[in-house]
Amino acid sequence: MSLLQVDDVVVQFGGVTAVNHASFEVEPGTVTGLIGPNGAGKTTCFNVITGLQSPTSGRVLLEGRDITRMPVHRRARRGIGRTFQRLEAFGSLTVWDNVRTALDIHAGVRGLLNSVDGSAEVEVERLLELVGIEEYADERADSVPTGVARLLELARALACEPRLLLLDEPSSGLDEQETLDFGRLLTQLAGNGRTVLMVEHDMDLVMSVCDTIHVLDFGTIIAQGTPAQIRTDPVVQQAYLGYAEDPAVGSHVRTDDVEETRVLPTVVGSP
């Protein structure tokens, strides 16, 4: 059975339909990519899955269980973790305290009462090293670079040991080398049995780490399959190339400042 099932979800904001009868599934232990042009409804899908946005219609199922009406924190307790496209780090706390707080929240009331045995400190160190931001441990989270803050959000989400991890544009703000390291980290996480669903614009990263890719356009899934299938899918090429102003842009489209170029560069030319 798939871990997550998004079933015919519709989200309307007034007259605008952000997600239009989208359905897709995420298999356990895989890295799944959710890609699509800007405004396609990717982040809205994430908000629906995590409970920050209730859908106009449709269902969300986690391991076959309907969680559509479940409040945000209960979904988190059931193993859904996420990072945010617009950063939501705890700005007044240090990087270290951010992760520590996540551990405390995860431990719940019992964790508040537990005696201090130092295991939490060790865990914080481990997580910071895992994502590679231990050198920023003592800095306030609102003063670190964007890339570091993204990795911090990842470490914070991992502190709650999610089975399903939603990453919203995790590589934006990372440089080329960091992105490569990040790709390895994702593969490692999936190898450890974690499931990752990722919204990402760096197509090299998406194509190299994802097992399955769903393509969203105008709120609807227009294609799904392996990276190889997506690369050659005529519908996807049409959706992207139809908007592309300059398909010859290099293979690294960074999305830091300009949120998005509607280009799927690796589709063009590469095998």
Next chain:
Amino acid sequence: MNEFISYTLIGVFTGAAYAIAASGLVLTYSTTRVFNIAHGAVGMVFAFVYWDLSQKQGLPDWLALAVVLLLLAPAFGVFLQRVVVRNLGNAPVGVSLVVTVGILVGLIGVATQIWPPAPRTLPPFFASSLIHIGANIVITWHQIITVLLSGLVAVGLFLLLARTRVGTAMRASVDNPDLLRLYGGKPQLVSGLAWAVGTSLAALAGILLTPVIGLQYYDLTLLVISAYAAAMLGKLTNLPMTYVGAMGLGIVQSYAVGYLPSAGDVAGLRAVIPTLFLFAILVLLPQAPLRIGQVKGIVSAPVPGFGKAGLWGGALVLFVMLLAFGLADSDLLLVGTAATYGIVMLSLVLLTGYGGYVSLAQFTFAGVGAVAYSKLDQPNLLGLLLAVLIAAAVGALVAIPVLRLTGLYLALATLAFAQLMDKLVFQASFAYEIGNPLSADRLSILGLKFSGTGAYTVLMTVFFVLVALLVIAVRRGRLGRILIAMRDSQAACGTLGLDLRWMRVGLFAGSAGIAGLAGALFAGLRGTTVSADFQFFSSLLLLLMAVVWGVTSVTGAVLGGVFLMYLPVAQSNNPSIAGLLFVLLGVGAVVVGRDPNGLANKLFGFNSWVMDRLYPKLAERYPGMALRGRGEDDDALGALDEVQEEGVERDVVVAG
């Protein structure tokens, strides 16, 4: 039947006046995202202005009305928008609430200063001619005019918003002021206009209701609750629903006045119908979504270590001990009162300073503690503990109906709750009744009775220090981190698995419990307390005092407690400027309100200012003198610095 029709007509009249007030509130809130708690106070002040012009100066009614509604009120609205609340829409809810509470208190100060308490009457319009329908039904022209005016306002607002360019710009500025600016609109102009119209509507509602409510400072100020209740039906943005809410409220209230008993425990019920109406609507509203993409990272005052805090606490207790030997009982009572207020301030440090939530009912919780302690008649630690628990339970009870809504609604609910307690519970026979004092014994601990005022004052100071240490412990511990995290990003906390709603209820209960402790100790100190000790207005003063002196630190609580105690003393010593002191406090809050660390945080910066700035400068000017700056080799100074660095967990100051 005639009676029923009469009450319905009165209800329609009241509802029409509420609708005028509420539409002003909706207009200002929806265009600038600043909820003006002072909306009723604005109406109150302009009712006084209108009285002054028409009754005292003898202007004709129509001229006085035109001067107020078309000239003075809009001008004041533009002033408020330009000078006071500008850019407040993007600030945290707490900040905009504090600033508008500052306006409220300041306006009450202005009114009491210019028009000292005296009996004044404002006759209704065309009071001499009545309209008789059938045998027993009488309508006044005043009522008819009010209903007509409310219809006129509705049509006018509809035309303004739907049919004019500036109205379209107004609606656009609700959605995205930055975008509006990009397209050549002028959001500031639009906001100014909204406040001008909104203020004018508040003034109109105040003037129309005065012949019924009376020309009083507080009752007219609380008009904001009725307006808010009506506006909530339209979620503060929908004008037609606001009209429906206002009419419904007016009619229900009229029936309540007509048919509910006017004596006994439920007599107060008639006065709090808007509040009950409000709570009913709050409970029925759907869940508010968590906001994503907020501004985060707030400057906080440094948190001291336990060693340093304990040292200062010990010093404070010693100081009060010295006072206990030296001062007369009447002065010691004031010291004890300051300790009480200090503890209530600490409850705000926890709730507002750390948690980011604003409460306008802390004194009400203190009152609950005092009543519980007096009624239990167990002047020992058990009685004290029970009083604290009861206050905490009441605190939770306030937060639960508002469980699903955001901080703004919670704060407004506390204001409504404070009024509810003032009129309904504190005046009931199981609490104070009207003007009936409750007596309480002083506390004994393990058989040791603290009967002397000096000893009791020292005891209260010890309690203050203990609560302060508790608050610091919370801040330094896991719970404190979670509170800060909640303040920074609720969405992130939620997705990490934190149940924000119950966390908030818990925080409220804890804060109310601390306030209840203060109330219980206060009851013991005074021996007798009356309901006037815990009026809602005191909670507003408390909030402002806390913010001015610093709501993020214990030092702020000490200073705030002392000054809050001193405020009424200063007022009774100088009755001629009593109102002016309120104005001063209000203005202070408006000025300082944007930085919740307050004046106390400036003190914390003093030491490093001396070391880093003053010493080097002096050393430069007088090289012969043994003054050394930081960084030079001075063992004594260096050691002092180290101690402080060790003791203070520095929250680096970064503008949020």
